[in-house]
Amino acid sequence: MVYAPLALPWLLAAGLAALDGRRRSVGWVAAGTLTVHLAALAWLGLDVFLDGPRETVTGGWPAGIGIVLRADALGVAFAFVSSLVLLLALVYELQSGGSSRTFPALVLFLAAGLTGLFLTGDVFSFFVFFELSMMASYVLSAHGGEARQLGAAFIFAVVNLLGSFVFLISVAAIYHVTGTLEMAAVAERMTLVEPASAIAIAVSVFVAFGVKLGLFPFHFWLPPIYAGARPAVAAILSGAVANIGAYGLLRFGAGLLPLELELTAGALAVLGAASIVYGSAQALSRRATAEVLAYSSIGQAGYILVALAVGGRVGYAAAVVYAVANSLNKVLLFLAAGARGPLVGGAFALGALSVVGLPPSGGFVAKVELFLAGLEAGSAVLVALIVVGSLLSFVYMFQIYQHDYWRARPAEPASRTSVRLLVFAVALLVLAAGVWPEPLLLLGERCADVLLAEGGG
Amino acid sequence: MTVLTAGVVAVIFGSGAYLLLKPDLFRVVVGIVLVSNAATLALMASGLSRGDPPIAPGAGAEVSDPLVQAMTLTAIVIGFGVAVLLLALVYRIYTSHSTVDLDELSQAEARHEAELEREQVEV
Numbered sequence: 001m002v003y004a005p006l007a008l009p010w011l012l013a014a015g016l017a018a019l020d021g022r023r024r025s026v027g028w029v030a031a032g033t034l035t036v037h038l039a040a041l042a043w044l045g046l047d048v049f050l051d052g053p054r055e056t057v058t059g060g061w062p063a064g065i066g067i068v069l070r071a072d073a074l075g076v077a078f079a080f081v082s083s084l085v086l087l088l089a090l091v092y093e094l095q096s097g098g099s100s101r102t103f104p105a106l107v108l109f110l111a112a113g114l115t116g117l118f119l120t121g122d123v124f125s126f127f128v129f130f131e132l133s134m135m136a137s138y139v140l141s142a143h144g145g146e147a148r149q150l151g152a153a154f155i156f157a158v159v160n161l162l163g164s165f166v167f168l169i170s171v172a173a174i175y176h177v178t179g180t181l182e183m184a185a186v187a188e189r190m191t192l193v194e195p196a197s198a199i200a201i202a203v204s205v206f207v208a209f210g211v212k213l214g215l216f217p218f219h220f221w222l223p224p225i226y227a228g229a230r231p232a233v234a235a236i237l238s239g240a241v242a243n244i245g246a247y248g249l250l251r252f253g254a255g256l257l258p259l260e261l262e263l264t265a266g267a268l269a270v271l272g273a274a275s276i277v278y279g280s281a282q283a284l285s286r287r288a289t290a291e292v293l294a295y296s297s298i299g300q301a302g303y304i305l306v307a308l309a310v311g312g313r314v315g316y317a318a319a320v321v322y323a324v325a326n327s328l329n330k331v332l333l334f335l336a337a338g339a340r341g342p343l344v345g346g347a348f349a350l351g352a353l354s355v356v357g358l359p360p361s362g363g364f365v366a367k368v369e370l371f372l373a374g375l376e377a378g379s380a381v382l383v384a385l386i387v388v389g390s391l392l393s394f395v396y397m398f399q400i401y402q403h404d405y406w407r408a409r410p411a412e413p414a415s416r417t418s419v420r421l422l423v424f425a426v427a428l429l430v431l432a433a434g435v436w437p438e439p440l441l442l443l444g445e446r447c448a449d450v451l452l453a454e455g456g457g
Numbered sequence: 458m459t460v461l462t463a464g465v466v467a468v469i470f471g472s473g474a475y476l477l478l479k480p481d482l483f484r485v486v487v488g489i490v491l492v493s494n495a496a497t498l499a500l501m502a503s504g505l506s507r508g509d510p511p512i513a514p515g516a517g518a519e520v521s522d523p524l525v526q527a528m529t530l531t532a533i534v535i536g537f538g539v540a541v542l543l544l545a546l547v548y549r550i551y552t553s554h555s556t557v558d559l560d561e562l563s564q565a566e567a568r569h570e571a572e573l574e575r576e577q578v579e580v
Binding site: 128131135169171172 | 497528550
């Protein structure tokens with residue numbers, strides 16, 4: 001049952017890689033595969049939701065020897081959201097006719113890598129899946145761009161590879177001090193490791209995921225790549241690939257290294273705050289839509305880190321809810337910014353409201369959760385930071401809304417109806433998350449419980 | 458032995474990091490390859506143990522840790538794939554810009570941005 005969502009896109013990706021992705025049939029086979037994959041994940045999610053985590057040791061090896069696949073609420077939730085983002089971006093690209101020879105296969109490889117990464121219970125295979133999905137995204141980031149995009153793609157690849165190898169070194173360190181690669185066992189034995197080594201491991205893990213997420217001191221690769229990429233690719237990078245960073249910080253920080261997380265919470269909160277302020281200030285000063293959205297992502301990553309720093313049930317739940325809402329926002333905004341014509345402006349406005357955190361959008365729910373986390377921490381500075389950050393994002397989001405949609409511009413042909421309907425459907429999804437927030441909130445709580453159980457309190 | 462390997466890893470990682478800071482893209486690729494090898498070596502060193510090869514252990518003999526070897530093999534393959542991918546990217550950059558120097562690339566970029574700015578003003 002855990003295998004199905006993982007194996008399906010992987011096998012199909014390998015097959016489709018040999019075919020020409022510009023043919024419509026190949027693209028639609030990929031979209032169909034992703035749909036079935038999503039259904040399998042939903043089924044798995046329902047099962048996990050009702051009966052608790054599912055664990056399988058691959059290859060029928062006895063436990064403790066084989067590689068463990070483990071589906072729990074946190075992993076399945078992130079896998080589902082990321083795959084949904086991939087499906088939306090793929091259909092968008094197929095409809096707007098921008099697919100290239102390798103595009104459908106790459107998206108499927110990315111789906112396989114991300115699913116494996118979110119569902120594995122083994123530290124080293126986490127790295128392998130992580131590299132599988134990153135390699136697909138390096139190639140994707142150069143997709144369809146102009147010559148200029150290549151330079152940005154190269155820097156993106158180099159910086160993220162450095163992050164990956166720092167992570168690999170911390171995997172080696174984890175194995176050295178705990179003698180195991182299984183996450184559950186690592187979490188248990190990590191409490192016995194001497195603090196100096198544990199802190200060194202925690203810091204390098206943090207650096208690795210900070211790079212992925214585009215947090216403040218590690219963000220410099222992010223704006224050129226988001227600004228130059230095609231809308232669908234930007235949506236994939238910010239809505240699906242950036243989830244690796246958020247998930248990694250939650251799983252490794254809160255799940256495997258809870259003591260170190262608590263110890264460094266102050267530093268994390270400061271970095272998160274710096275990310276929010278820096279991202280918002282830079283976004284304010286930009287006028288190109290994609291660039292504003294790129295800097296906005298840096299700010300949004302800061303909120304996730306702040307929620308993580310607050311910790312506890314409320315903090316973790318806020319981090320999960322915020323990460324999910326942020327994924328949906330970014331997909332909506334990047335796709336809407338790439339389309340033209342009726343319905344698109346409204347969809348963009350809803351996405352903007354969601355980033356700001358105003359009702360009736362999914363972002364509002366996430367901001368409320370974050371607010372509660374701030375109150376729980378009893379920190380006036382944190383609450384003030386959230387309010388100021390939201391105000392800044394209100395200014396920069398509606399500045400570009402005004403610039404893009406209220407100004408008379410040379411007439412541009414409207415996008416195809418199917419593209420606009422797709423963007424509108426994503427907007428409805430964000431709206432639904434705001435109007436009926438219970439599932440999202442419940443999800444956040446379930447994920448927080450998973451992390452607290454893993455981290456031993 | 459652990460101290461020695463740690464030292465070697467540090468030197469290789471340091472050289473790689475130094476090359477990463479060079480403007481020549483080929484040096485950057487070599488830098489990443491060195492960093493990946495430093496990581497591989499660290500992986501190997503994380504489970505250093507003496508013993509028979511795990512695939513054919515002698516009767517009652519100690520077996521060396523097979524897990525690190527499996528991990529190292531995987532990491533080598535990944536590092537290799539990454540190096541090929543980066544070289545392909547450098548080649549694409551070379552064919553479209555006729556340069557592999559980061560400084561020249563960013564100058565071209567600055568010119569491009571200035572053009573964009575002019576277009577926006579005209580609109």
